[in-house]
Amino acid sequence: MSGDGGRAIDFEDALGYLLPWEFSLTWSAACLMAILLYLRGLRQRRLRGDATGVRRSVAYLLGVAATYVVTQTHYDYLAQYMFFTHRAQHLVLHHAAPFLIALAAPLPVLADGLPARIRHFPGKGLAVDLLSPLYRLLQHPLIAPVLFVGLIYFWLIPEIHFDAMLSADLYQVMNWSMALDGLLFWWLILDRRTPQQGGLGYGKRIAILLAVIPPQILLGAYIAFSREVIFDVYEVCGRAWPLDPLDDQRLGGLITWVPATMMSAIGVLIILSFLFRDARNEDLARANHPVQ
Amino acid sequence: MGKWVVPVLVSLWLTGCGEQEWQTKDISGLMPPLEFTLTDEKGNTVDVESFRGEPTLLFFGFTHCPDVCPTTLARLGTAIKRLDDDTQEDMQVLFVSVDPARDDPETLKEYTDAFGPQFVGLTGDKEALDALTRRYRVTYGYGEKDDNGNYDVSHSSAVFAFNDLGEVRLLIRDSDPLEAVVADLERLADDT
Numbered sequence: 001m002s003g004d005g006g007r008a009i010d011f012e013d014a015l016g017y018l019l020p021w022e023f024s025l026t027w028s029a030a031c032l033m034a035i036l037l038y039l040r041g042l043r044q045r046r047l048r049g050d051a052t053g054v055r056r057s058v059a060y061l062l063g064v065a066a067t068y069v070v071t072q073t074h075y076d077y078l079a080q081y082m083f084f085t086h087r088a089q090h091l092v093l094h095h096a097a098p099f100l101i102a103l104a105a106p107l108p109v110l111a112d113g114l115p116a117r118i119r120h121f122p123g124k125g126l127a128v129d130l131l132s133p134l135y136r137l138l139q140h141p142l143i144a145p146v147l148f149v150g151l152i153y154f155w156l157i158p159e160i161h162f163d164a165m166l167s168a169d170l171y172q173v174m175n176w177s178m179a180l181d182g183l184l185f186w187w188l189i190l191d192r193r194t195p196q197q198g199g200l201g202y203g204k205r206i207a208i209l210l211a212v213i214p215p216q217i218l219l220g221a222y223i224a225f226s227r228e229v230i231f232d233v234y235e236v237c238g239r240a241w242p243l244d245p246l247d248d249q250r251l252g253g254l255i256t257w258v259p260a261t262m263m264s265a266i267g268v269l270i271i272l273s274f275l276f277r278d279a280r281n282e283d284l285a286r287a288n289h290p291v292q
Numbered sequence: 293m294g295k296w297v298v299p300v301l302v303s304l305w306l307t308g309c310g311e312q313e314w315q316t317k318d319i320s321g322l323m324p325p326l327e328f329t330l331t332d333e334k335g336n337t338v339d340v341e342s343f344r345g346e347p348t349l350l351f352f353g354f355t356h357c358p359d360v361c362p363t364t365l366a367r368l369g370t371a372i373k374r375l376d377d378d379t380q381e382d383m384q385v386l387f388v389s390v391d392p393a394r395d396d397p398e399t400l401k402e403y404t405d406a407f408g409p410q411f412v413g414l415t416g417d418k419e420a421l422d423a424l425t426r427r428y429r430v431t432y433g434y435g436e437k438d439d440n441g442n443y444d445v446s447h448s449s450a451v452f453a454f455n456d457l458g459e460v461r462l463l464i465r466d467s468d469p470l471e472a473v474v475a476d477l478e479r480l481a482d483d484t
Contacts, residue, residue: 081431157297166429166463167322235449236465238352238425241433242444 021077024172031068035061038106041113056104063100066092071175080165081240083231084251090178091255094152095263098182102190103270139188141200145208148185149215151177152256156219158230165233189267194278205271209264220257224250314479315472316453317463326350326458328424330388330416333401338414340458346382347480349464350452352430354391354445355403361387361447364466368451369407371473379481380410382456388424389415390432391445428452428460455483 020028038060045052069075070089079089111119137143155164155174164174189209193199223230229245239248326348332338349368353361365387372383387404389395392415395403400413415421425431425448435444453462453476461480464473 077431080429081433159297166319168429232465232467236463237430237450238432238448239446240431242435242446 017074019074020072021074021080022168024072026172026176027068027071031064031072034064034110037110037113038064039113041109041111044112045109052109056106057109059100060104060106060109063097063104066097066100067179070097078240080171081234081237082243083234083248084255085240086165087252087255089175090152090155091259093175094148094178094182095260098179098186099190099263099267101183102186105190105192138184141188141204141208144185144188145212147181149212151181152216153219156223156231156256158232161231162233162236165237186267190270192274194274202271202275206268209267209271213261213264216260217257220253220255220260222253223256224253226253314462314476316468316476317465318461319452319463320459320461323428323452323460325460326454327427328388328414328416328420330414330420330424331397333397333404333413335397343384343386343412344458345456346384347456347477347483348454348458349383349385350388350428350454351385351450352388352390352425352432352448354389354447355395355399356391356442357445357447360449360466364449364451365404365407365411367466367470367473369411371470371477372408372410374474375477375481379478382481383410383477385411387411387413388421389413390421390425390447391434392416392418392421453477453480455480 038057042052042057070079070092075085075089078085080086138147155161155178164170188200189205191199195201226249227246229235229249231249234248235245239245326343327340329337329339332342351361351364351368353364355361365385368385372380372385375383385407387400389400395413395415397413397415400415404411404413416424421432428448430448430450432445432447435446437443449466451462451464452460453464455461461483462476464476
């Protein structure tokens with residue numbers, strides 16, 4: 001084989017890794033729409049003369065891109081045939097990517113990106129009325145953390161995990177539920193509105209972030225320290241490469257445990273920065289309008 | 293928690309249907325019917341048509357496999373010997389090697405003959421193997437070669453069971469008791 005031929009094959013292989021393992025219209029369309037709407041919104045705002053923070057835009061685009069990478073590239077293959085790579089996929093879908101997206105507070109930009117026709121469609125009020133009770137329920141400060149931790153536990157019940165990894169449809173339901181719940185949770189926590197503007201109180205946000213740590217540590221440690229294989233589906237379906245099942249499980253347990261709970265710590269730091277920002281703004285307001 | 297979840301789920305699932313139940317994992321309708329083009333123990337290209345009309349068990353492995361393959365195949369052999377004579381004869385077990393580099397037709401023949409007349413060795417190139425493993429949502433992979441050129445192969449440990457029409461019925465796991473496997477193989481032979 002000539003050197004050129006070898007390179008061509010390498011290039012093809014590399015390209016293959018970027019293509020979806022199992023193409024999903026829902027993931028591809030959702031990610032593509034999220035990017036296109038945002039870019040369109042950015043352009044509209046620039047034409048209008050409104051500034052959009054570069055760091056926010058980068059966080060948003062990175063979050064959407066990460067979601068795309070773990071669901072619609074060859075990474076999805078690894079996530080289906082190895083436990084620890086599966087846990088890393090869920091770390092991105094449920095923790096890291098929605099965290100970045102929520103941190104970017106992209107709603108105003110996305111709204112600007114919507115074509116006017118859709119922005120003012122007649123059923124909008126009705127849809128909001130119908131969905132807002134459900135939204136308020138899911139975003140209740142007691143329900144949101146239970147849902148956040150509950151979903152991690154639910155999909156890791158061995159029998160349910162087995163079915164989810166074996167059935168193509170259930171697999172999609174699992175990943176979507178993680179991504180949507182992640183968005184809801186971090187949206188609630190990283191809400192840019194101050195408590196006075198309708199955002200959740202900072203104390204409650206910190207309490208929620210701290211409350212979800214122990215159950216994740218418990219689950220991660222239980223998996224990491226287990227001496228038996230808990231999730232036999234990777235044996236049943238075969239692993240992407242021959243890795244000792246217990247090593248695979250230990251790594252998966254550690255991913256469920258350490259980086260997942262570190263996200264809470266980062267979240268607390270960000271809430272504290274919100275708090276200081278609000279205090280600074282109040283001081284400034286007071287300095288400009290001294291009480292008579 | 294795992295102690296009660298499984299029985300509860302299983303009983304919920306059992307109350308759903310009235311018929312006699314499969315005792316290993318029922319995957320009817322979850323996966324497509326059996327289909328492949330592979331190389332048999334004589335080096336001929338064969339497809340699923342050569343195996344239609346009889347209940348078929350499908351297992352992926354490699355002949356250098358130290359534990360899972362011989363154990364699973366021997367257990368299937370034991371289960372098949374417990375069936376009545378006619379059913380025994382009808383049953384066919386397809387052992388698909390995912391290590392074609394080491395498993396040529398002769399090696400495969402020697403290997404499968406040791407487990408019984410029902411066992412047939414098949415293999416194929418990467419494309420053919422990928423198509424079949426992907427069809428049943430399983431995979432395989434190779435480890436690093438050691439100094440002697442030996443390497444480990446990861447593969448599915450499950451046995452897929454098809455009725456005589458080639459429709460998928462069961463996924464049999466290592467953890468399933470032998471009695472359950474025997475009962476299900478009997479039922480599979482009657483299933484059309």
